[in-house]
Amino acid sequence: YDFVYSVGTGNCLNSDTISINIVSLPLIDAGADTSTCIGDPIALFGSGGVSYTWDNGVVDGVPFYPISPQQYIVTGSDSIGCTNTDSVWIDIKPLPGLYAGSDQIVCYNDMVVISATPIGLNYNWSNGISNNVPFAAISTTTYTVSYTDPYGCSNSDSVTVYVNPLPQIDAGQDVNVCIADYVTLTATGGVSYSWDNGIVNGVPFYVNSDLTCVVVGTAATGCSNTDTLEIITYPLPVVYAGEDTAVCIGDQLILTATGADNYSWDNSIVNGVPFTVNSSQTYTVIGMDLNGCQNTDDVYVEAYVLPTVTSSADQYVCYANEVTLTASGAQTYQWDQPVVNNVPFVPTVTQVYTVTGTDLNGCEDTAQTMVTVYELPELVQQIIHENYGNDGAVIVDVLNGAPPFQYDWDIDGVGDFDDGSSIENLSGGTYTVVVMDNNGCVSVLTVIVEDMTRLVIPSALTPNSDGFNDVWDIIGLQNYPNMELQIFDRWGQLIHQQKGQYTNWDGTNSIFSGG
Numbered sequence: 001y002d003f004v005y006s007v008g009t010g011n012c013l014n015s016d017t018i019s020i021n022i023v024s025l026p027l028i029d030a031g032a033d034t035s036t037c038i039g040d041p042i043a044l045f046g047s048g049g050v051s052y053t054w055d056n057g058v059v060d061g062v063p064f065y066p067i068s069p070q071q072y073i074v075t076g077s078d079s080i081g082c083t084n085t086d087s088v089w090i091d092i093k094p095l096p097g098l099y100a101g102s103d104q105i106v107c108y109n110d111m112v113v114i115s116a117t118p119i120g121l122n123y124n125w126s127n128g129i130s131n132n133v134p135f136a137a138i139s140t141t142t143y144t145v146s147y148t149d150p151y152g153c154s155n156s157d158s159v160t161v162y163v164n165p166l167p168q169i170d171a172g173q174d175v176n177v178c179i180a181d182y183v184t185l186t187a188t189g190g191v192s193y194s195w196d197n198g199i200v201n202g203v204p205f206y207v208n209s210d211l212t213c214v215v216v217g218t219a220a221t222g223c224s225n226t227d228t229l230e231i232i233t234y235p236l237p238v239v240y241a242g243e244d245t246a247v248c249i250g251d252q253l254i255l256t257a258t259g260a261d262n263y264s265w266d267n268s269i270v271n272g273v274p275f276t277v278n279s280s281q282t283y284t285v286i287g288m289d290l291n292g293c294q295n296t297d298d299v300y301v302e303a304y305v306l307p308t309v310t311s312s313a314d315q316y317v318c319y320a321n322e323v324t325l326t327a328s329g330a331q332t333y334q335w336d337q338p339v340v341n342n343v344p345f346v347p348t349v350t351q352v353y354t355v356t357g358t359d360l361n362g363c364e365d366t367a368q369t370m371v372t373v374y375e376l377p378e379l380v381q382q383i384i385h386e387n388y389g390n391d392g393a394v395i396v397d398v399l400n401g402a403p404p405f406q407y408d409w410d411i412d413g414v415g416d417f418d419d420g421s422s423i424e425n426l427s428g429g430t431y432t433v434v435v436m437d438n439n440g441c442v443s444v445l446t447v448i449v450e451d452m453t454r455l456v457i458p459s460a461l462t463p464n465s466d467g468f469n470d471v472w473d474i475i476g477l478q479n480y481p482n483m484e485l486q487i488f489d490r491w492g493q494l495i496h497q498q499k500g501q502y503t504n505w506d507g508t509n510s511i512f513s514g515g
Contacts, residue, residue, distance in 0.1 A: 023080065023082065025078075025082050025083070025084040026048050026049045026076055026077070026078035026082055026083070026084045027048045027084065028046060028047070028048045028049050028052070028074060028075070028076030028083075028084040028085060028086045029046065029047045029048050029086050030044065030046055030072065030073070030074045030086035030087050030088035031044060031045060031046075031047075031088045032088070033088055033089040033090070033091070034088070034089075034090055034091070035090065035091035035092070035093055035151070036066060036090060036091075036092060036093065037092075037093045037094075037095055037151065037152065037153030037154070038066075038067070038092050038093065038094055038095055038153075039065065039095060040065070040153070041063035041064065041065055042063060042064065042065075042066060042090065043061055043062060043063040043064070044058055044060065044061075044072055044074065044088060044090075045060060045061050046060050046074040046076050046086070047076075048076055048078075048084070048086075049076030049077050049078050049083075049084070050076075050077060050078055050079050051076065051077045052074050052075065052076045052077075053074065053075045053076075053077075054072055054073070054074045054075075055072065055073045055074075056070070056072055058072055058074075060074070066090050066092055067092065068092055069089070069090065069091045069092045070089075070090060070092075071087050071088070071089050071090075072087065072088050072089075072090060073085055073086070073087045074086055074087070074088075093149075093151045093153050094153070095153050095154070095155040096121075096147055096148075096149040096153060096154075096155050097118065097155070098116060098117075098123075098145065098146075098147050098155040098156065098157050099116060099117045099157055100114065100116050100143070100144070100145045100157035100158055100159040101114055101115060101116065101117075101159045102159065103159055103160045103161070103162065104159070104160075104161045104162065105161075105162045105164065105221075106137045106161060106162070106163055106164070107137075107163070107164050107165075107166060107221070107222070107223035107224070108137065108138065108163055108164065108165050108166045108223065109136050109137065109138065109166070110136070110137050110163075111134040111135070111136060111137075112134065112135055112136075112137045112161055113132060113133070113134050114129060114131070114132075114143055114145075114159055114161070115131055115132040116131055116145045116147075116157065119132075121147050122147070123145045123146070123147050124145065124146045124147070125143055125144070125145050126143055126144040126145075127141060127143055129143060131145070137161050137163045138163065139163050140160070140161065140162045140163045141160070141161055141163075142158050142159070142160045142161075143158065143159050143160075143161065144156055144157070144158045145157055145158075145159075164219075164221040164222075164223045165223070166219075166223050166224070166225040167189045167190045167217055167218070167219035167223060167224070167225050168189045168225070169187055169188075169189040169190055169193075169215060169216075169217030169224075169225045169226060169227045170187060170188045170189050170227055171185065171187050171213065171214075171215045171227035171228060171229040172185060172186065172187065172188075172229055173229065174229050174230045174231070174232065175229065175230070175231045175232070176231075176232045176234065176291070177207055177231060177232070177233055177234070178233065178234050178235075178236055178291065178292065178293035178294065179207070179208055179209075179233045179234065179235055179236055179293075180206070180207070180208060180236065181206075181207055181233075181293075182204040182205065182206055182207070183204065183205060183207050183231060184202060184203065184204045184205075185199055185201065185202075185205075185213060185215070185229070186201060186202045187201055187215045187217055187227065188217075189217055189219075189225075190217030190218050190219050190224075190225075191218060191219060191220050192217070192218045193215050193216065193217050193218070194215065194216045194218075195213060195214070195215045195216075196213065196214045196215075197211060197213060199213060199215075201215070207231055207233055208233070209233055210230070210231060210232055210233050211230070211231040212228060212229075212230055212231075213228065213229055213230075213231060214226055214227075214228050215227055215228075234289075234291040234293045235293070236293050236294070236295040237259050237260040237261075237287050237288070237289040237293060237294070237295050238259045238295065239257055239258075239259045239260050239263075239285060239286075239287030239295040239296060239297045240257060240258045240259050240297055241255065241257050241283070241284070241285045241297035241298055241299040242255060242256065242257065242299045243299070244299055244300040244301070244302075245299070245300075245301055245302070246301070246302040246303075246304060246361070247277050247301065247302075247303060247304070248277075248303070248304045248306055248361065248362065248363035248364065249277060249278060249279070249303045249304065249305060249306050249363070250276060250277070250278070250306065251276070251277055252274040252275065252276060252277075253274065253275060253276075253277050253301065254272060254273065254274050254275075255269055255271065255272075255275075255283060255285070255299065255301075256271060256272045257271055257285040257287055257297065259287055259295075259297075260287025260288055260289050260294075260295070261287075261288060261289050261290050262287070262288050263285050263286065263287050263288075264285065264286045264288075265283060265284070265285045265286075266283060266284050266285075267281070267283060269283060271285070277301060277303050278303065279303050280300075280301065280302045280303045281300075281301055281303070282298050282299070282300045282301075283298060283299055283300075283301060284296055284297070284298040285297055285298070285299075304359075304361040304362075304363045305363070306359075306363050306364065306365045307329050307330040307331075307357055307358075307359040307363060307364070307365045308329045308365060309327055309328070309329040309330050309333075309355065309356075309357035309364075309365040309366060309367045310327065310328055310329050310367050311325060311326070311327045311328075311353075311355050311367035311368065311369045312324075312325045312326050312327075312369045313369070314369055314370040314371070314372070315369065315370070315371045315372065316371075316372045316374065316439070317347065317371065317372070317373055317374065318373070318374045318376060318439065318440065318441035318442070319348070319373055319374065319375055319376045319441065320346060320376070321346065322344040322345065322346050323344065323345060323346070323347055323371055324342060324343065324344045324345075325339055325341070325342075325345075325353055325355070325369055325371075326341060326342045327341055327355040327357055327367060328357075329357055329365070329367075330357025330358055330359050330364075330365065331357070331358055331359050331360055332357070332358045333355050333356070333357050333358075334355065334356045334358070335353055335354070335355045335356075336353065336354045336355075336356075337351075337353055339353060341355070347371050347373050348373065349373055350370075350371065350372045350373045351370075351371060352368050352369070352370050352371075353368065353369050353370075353371055354366055354367070354368050355367050355368075355369075374401075374402065374437075374439040374441045375400050375401055375441070376401065376441050376442070376443045377398045377399075377400065377401030377405060377435045377436075377437045377441060377442075377443040378398065378399040378400050378401065378443070379396050379397070379398060379399075379433070379435055379443050379445040380396070380397045380398075380399055381394055381395070381396050381397075381445060381447050382394070382395040382396075382397070383447055383448070383449060383450075384449075385428070385449055385450040385451070385452050386426060386427050386428045386449055386450065386451045386452055386453065387452040387453070388453065389427070389453060390425050390426065390427050391425070391426075392424075392425075392426035392427060392428065392449035392450075393422065393423065393424040393425070393426055393449075394422060394423050394426065394431055394433070394447050394449060395421065395422040396421050396422065396433055396435065396445060397421070398421075398435060398437070401435075401437035401438075401439070401441060401443075402437045402438040402439045402441075403437065403438060404437075404438055405421070405435055405436065405437050405438075406418075406435070406436045406437075407419045407420060407421055407433055407434070407435055408433065408434040408435075408436075409423050409431065409432070409433045410431065410432045410433070410434075411423060411431065415434070417434070417436055419433075426449045427449070427451065428448075428449050428450050428451025428452075428453075429448070429449055429451075430446060430447070430448050430449075431446070431447050431448075431449060432444060432445070432446045432447075433445050433447075456474065457474050458472055458473060458474070461505075461507055463506055463507035463508075470506065471504035471505060471506050471507070472504060472505040472506075472507065473504045474502060474504075481500065481501050482499075482500065483499070483500070483502055484497075484498070484499045485497060485498045485499075485502065487505065494511055495509040495510070495511055495512070496508075496509070496510045496511065497510075497511070
């Protein structure tokens with residue numbers, strides 16, 4: 001539109017023209033109607049203007065979260081300030097229903113199945129798992145599942161699988177035992193244990209063969225783990241105590257076992273060491289080998305009762321008299337001296353004689369008899385020869401023996417032991433005296449009283465120092481104090497001469513020797 005108008009004073013006029021241009025309103029476009037998923041952001045953009053104002057607090061181009069289906073109106077202005085409006089309908093789609101399942105508590109490496117519902121949808125799980133497909137749980141993990149429905153609405157849920165570690169179960173060290181030993185297996189690392197082979201934790205059991213033993217240990221969390229040990233069995237040594245035997249009471253016996261490496265006997269016996277047997281008894285030995293395995297054996301030792309040997313009562317005899325010793329109570333007898341049982345012998349000194357008697361079992365006993373040998377009286381004579389007729393005499397001294405002594409001379413022909421120790425008024429001749437001491441021991445002495453009233457010249461001498469006829473003894477020369485004697489050998493050589501009182505010649509050449 002053009003407008004003309006005039007302006008003036010008086011009759012003066014002037015004019016101008018103004019044009020009014022009427023323009024159309026801007027064509028504001030709020031966009032096409034749309035839909036979105038609840039909880040998803042959406043941004044509304046107006047077009048056809050230069051600025052836009054939305055209702056419901058929406059800011060053009062700024063995302064917001066619609067909560068319900070609604071119409072949104074935009075007012076758009078162009079560059080000259082003309083405005084126009086438009087509207088858009090936003091439909092709100094609900095999210096699909098989705099449940100990942102309850103959290104799970106499992107043990108390390110357990111197989112786990114996670115199944116989201118509702119079943120039959122195409123779910124997308126995190127961490128590479130698949131819906132309703134078992135997998136091994138290694139560590140505590142939160143698994144997220146998502147699903148997009150045909151409207152493009154997505155939803156997600158999470159489930160956490162808590163993974164408890166397995167207990168560190170220790171069955172213990174491998175065991176080396178002997179067959180027939182009892183073994184106690186005690187595992188650690190859990191709160192309860194289950195062994196195979198019927199074994200109960202901490203309870204002894206009998207082993208008769210090699211075993212591989214597996215234990216399942218369970219922790220307080222309910223998680224279990226296993227461990228294994230080997231039981232190696234050693235055979236028992238074959239111990240042999242020896243054959244049953246019999247000995248005599250008091251004998252020494254050596255028991256020597258074989259089949260092991262060391263031995264322990266009852267009754268304080270030491271293997272291979274002699275001991276004294278006092279009674280019949282069974283002896284048991286425990287033999288142990290280098291593996292520590294033991295076995296036993298026993299041996300019966302019968303102890304024979306010893307015979308009771310007795311011997312003769314103590315004997316008292318005079319020297320050179322016979323004695324008979326007799327033992328009894330056994331089968332055979334052996335005396336320690338050269339004595340034969342029940343056979344007379346002549347003892348020479350006082351001593352104890354011991355006899356060993358042996359019975360049919362070979363058992364021995366001893367007995368003793370003291371034999372006292374009395375010394376015989378030792379007689380020493382003093383002779384006074386007959387010099388002038390019936391003036392001889394013999395005096396006897398007793399050097400040992402048991403006094404008092406009794407004497408019996410043969411001069412009266414009566415053996416009454418009522419004589420004295422000397423006799424007198426004797427003529428030359430032979431006289432015998434019997435002397436008996438208080439023990440009844442007797443000595444006999446024979447003496448010669450020489451008749452010095454006549455000369456008796458021996459025809460020979462034997463100077464060989466045997467105590468008999470060693471000197472040339474001329475009997476009766478003591479009555480010739482002025483005698484003169486010369487002796488010549490067979491060749492007429494003078495070998496001895498003597499004057500005055502005669503002394504016995506011993507057969508030497510006194511002339512040659514300067515005598």
